[in-house]
Amino acid sequence: MSTPAAAAAPPALTADEGRLLYRGMLRIRRFEEKSAELYTQEKIRGFLHLYIGEEAVAVGVMDTLRPDDAVVATYREHGHALARDVPAGPVMAEMFGKVEGCSRGRGGSMHIFDAQRRFYGGNAIVGGGLPLAVGLALAEQMQGSSRIAVCFFGEGAMAEGEFHESMNLAALWNLPVLFCCENNLYAMGTALGRSQSETDLALRAASYQVPAWAVDGMDVVAVREAAQRAVDAVRGGGGPYFLELLTYRFRAHSMFDAELYREKSEVEEWKRRDPIPAFASRLEAAGLLSAADRETVGAEVEAEIEAAVAFAEAGTIEPVEELTRFVYSEAAP
Amino acid sequence: MSTPAAAAAPPALTADEGRLLYRGMLRIRRFEEKSAELYTQEKIRGFLHLYIGEEAVAVGVMDTLRPDDAVVATYREHGHALARDVPAGPVMAEMFGKVEGCSRGRGGSMHIFDAQRRFYGGNAIVGGGLPLAVGLALAEQMQGSSRIAVCFFGEGAMAEGEFHESMNLAALWNLPVLFCCENNLYAMGTALGRSQSETDLALRAASYQVPAWAVDGMDVVAVREAAQRAVDAVRGGGGPYFLELLTYRFRAHSMFDAELYREKSEVEEWKRRDPIPAFASRLEAAGLLSAADRETVGAEVEAEIEAAVAFAEAGTIEPVEELTRFVYSEAAP
Amino acid sequence: MSITYREAVREAIREALHADPRVFLMGEDVGRYGGCYAVTKGLLEEFGPERIRDTPLSEGAFVGAGIGAALGGMRPIVEIMTVNFSMLALDQVVNTAATLLHMSGGQFNVPIVIRMVTGGGRQLAAQHSHSLENWYAHVPGLKVVAPATLADARGMLASALADPDPVVIFEHVLLYGETGELAAPMTAAPIHGAAVRRTGRDITIVAHGGMLTRALAAAERLSADGIDVEVVDLRVLRPLDTATILESVARTRRALVVDEGWRSGSLAAEVSARIMEGVFRELDAPVGRLCSAEVPMPYARQLEQAAIPQVADIITAARAVVEG
């Protein structure tokens, strides 16, 4: 495990870069706070898994990718979608089950997709996205492209056979895939120590002959730096790479979780390391973000979320006559 | 990888022990040579996977077990069954598909079972026996017994998700299970280097926080010593243990294999390390086995195999009216 | 006493744990989390972590370990959180649990009980709404049950544990909140035989699991219109109790099979085929089938509702059979 980045050190960023990262995280935070509210209003249904607390991971990693890279995420993927520049309106509309949703309302919270941004979901089978990412990387390799594939998954997924098979295959074939393990210490209610015999996950990953590092996932700059190093290595033909991003989910696993398995005090402890205010303070201290900037960003984000909700509200309910569409491909119109 | 045991060093064995080990290996060898012959005569059908060349592994490991330990093997398991003291007659009868077979002719070569000897097969799904062994070990642990579970599998199985999940679960729960990986360098036609990104298999296994050692699987004494150490540790409550037994299959994968994937010269090279004559020579050099002993053992073994074949030949064909038995348990008669 | 289906399942597990020291429960989040659907809440505190075992996310290994533990003398109840994840363990269930007795010529029976949640209706979309009962019901060596009532939820587990062979229990996700009366003390509910839940003269509706309550509701409404419906609850999906079904249909001469699975290759097809094979000459109309639409489950509420048979759909389909 890495040590937390010294909070005092000024980040090696321009003001613009800093503002973008800050804004990226705040956008996710506000979007999800709003989503939780809308869930209690029953505008959003099904399962809803919030990423609150983990924003630095998606934002830091995504900032190092090219638009033509492929991204695979899990059911806890609003953050990844937003950080990948999937517009907030269609994401929200998706959770409302509207035709204007990014998956036409067929997917919901767990299945956000965006072909234009090569965002491949939105996979709700734990570990199920990993082979997909390996295959996307294989396609890139076979086509001689310089694109890479990146996949996100929780530490709980590392117990699945598909993790093992995917790591081995990627390493054997030297595929351009970056594995990002979001270690938030719990898989639903199962603590890391009850799920992995080796809790040093980077060490575990390294046993596949894959370079692997642990990173402070509450520090967006540390994440971005590590990801950049990893992405460069992968894009340079170095084969797969593994990052353990140490983070924490501030909210319940989903909206049906009484959180019996962890102490409130532990949650409070981690909330003190909230990546968003911490980063804002560092930027401010370094003179890269003023209080006014902060306010502006906040207002912009609020406006964006409001617009997203309005967009979702105004969306269309798909007629049930359309039910059996998209089971098989339709001929191009 | 371990270095081959110095062939010159006298084995730390009594003459009786030496003779038993020698006899155990020879029995398997002759049994399987006979089986191959019977296969060409179509007495034995289906798939037939020979263990020839690998005898030291099963014999060395099995010698360290108690009769009440549980053993799980693969489809290449005649050797394990015989080393576990399953009588040769019922094993041969099984391959003849006779009622007197150890699985009543329902299983065939790939499914040798013997409840009395706690021999749990005979599993033909690669990797499929591992969770079974983990569960058998769990039962022992929960019952507070001092019995352990041992499973055998090929190096090819280590690529399967079930290997990963089983190792992790066994380590997490500190279960009394010994994992014996028979690394014969090929999974059908797939060489180790094309199947594992980390070809040091003991190192891979150790990444689960499981003690793991590589052993010369062509040296029955080395196997027995390593197995004894491992079995003692497991039985002593030390949790799972992993042995990589480096060996080689002298014959084709099954009777349908043209062996396009390896050089004849490689096979010849390994045959020079044949565990059976090598061990006999060591015993002889140490004065633990005379030429006369050797002949006696050979004759005994021949007689046993002949008797087994006769037993199988004389066995009964099950009437087809019995077809649907053993789908569900029958009430005790 | 008044009890929910969820509590009935929990009580059944508790009773089993008290009754037999060989019984234990394992699965994902059955302990500290209290169960994904709160079914096992409190059991960890009552029975401790040896007998209420949280597993890692390793469906293949922990189901396989359950099989091994059963062979080793235990009586495991293995919970697969939902049927949607059971594909990851299917090899163990089919190639090991279901075949071992046969492959070993009768030597090794596998007394394991596997519980899992099934079904849709909660807007969980395509990967979390499967109804794959027929896959399991297809496999010799397994017994498959679908408790649709409180009494069966409460009583079938004991019978499943007493059975020497592998039993798979499907609990429909929408049933957990159902409330009703159960007389204590409980008796075990058999894991063979279908049950006539309502008698009627004009048509037999065959249903199971989550569809039973809807079939009964449809029957009520149809009776108001003068169509007298008999409802057969399959209860046990393997082996099917053909006799009870045929006896009913031979009387009503018409049948509708309601099944939340996809239509093609469904359990409903099996029931329909058996009816034809058994009482073809007694049928006044072809047996009807009402199944889920052949589509991965969509998230949007109106689409999901349209995909899964609703009470109104059952009424329409039953009418069509009666008028057919």
Add this chain to the structure above:
Amino acid sequence: MSITYREAVREAIREALHADPRVFLMGEDVGRYGGCYAVTKGLLEEFGPERIRDTPLSEGAFVGAGIGAALGGMRPIVEIMTVNFSMLALDQVVNTAATLLHMSGGQFNVPIVIRMVTGGGRQLAAQHSHSLENWYAHVPGLKVVAPATLADARGMLASALADPDPVVIFEHVLLYGETGELAAPMTAAPIHGAAVRRTGRDITIVAHGGMLTRALAAAERLSADGIDVEVVDLRVLRPLDTATILESVARTRRALVVDEGWRSGSLAAEVSARIMEGVFRELDAPVGRLCSAEVPMPYARQLEQAAIPQVADIITAARAVVEG
């Protein structure tokens, strides 16, 4: 030219590899070993290890990687050595390949072709003799085909690769050695529609895959006894071509469905149910089903033969329907 089924499959793969640089083949031992059933022998030498990829024993990952590669612009042919091992990859097939198009609201189609060997009859016992076609045929989003003739073995692959959605191809293990004549150059065989392989007036036998030759053999022998049999080869198991089946049965008024799968929950049940639903009033007798015995496959030859429908069994079953 005279050709075996094995060669027909190989030629189809060769042609596809020549025709489209996006096509590649991956699976266990497809390269250096030459294929478990020698189907892919020589392809590694001809196309190199980039396009003929030996995979580790990781069914879940390499099937999933095939799905990913398909999404990424390739046209993978993924070989699962046999259907018996396909359970280890089933999650990827059902929860990803079959659902992705729908879940993504039409954005991501998955042009993957998955080939696997199916069936029994070679004394490979309980874990190596499955016929699980109906599991796959149950799943919306998949297309499932079972080439039973040389022409289909040779011609269906090109259509499968041209299809934008996942296609599963079942090749019956006993067919590989079948020899016959094929006219070159080949045309693609469509992956929709059943085929009437023999016309007759008295009864329709519906079969697919390994059962087709047996059904035709039975038909010949029955015709000698004056029973004129029509034989329909399903060819495509999903979507089923109900129209062709119904058209045939409406003429013959009797039908027998032969299916190597276990009877309960079989594809035969689906066909039977559809026939009743479609032409109930035209039926002179209940539709018959002849399936494999409901038993894990035993090794012993006489037991295995008794478990799987043989020509003599088909004759008996067809007679029973005709006389019924």
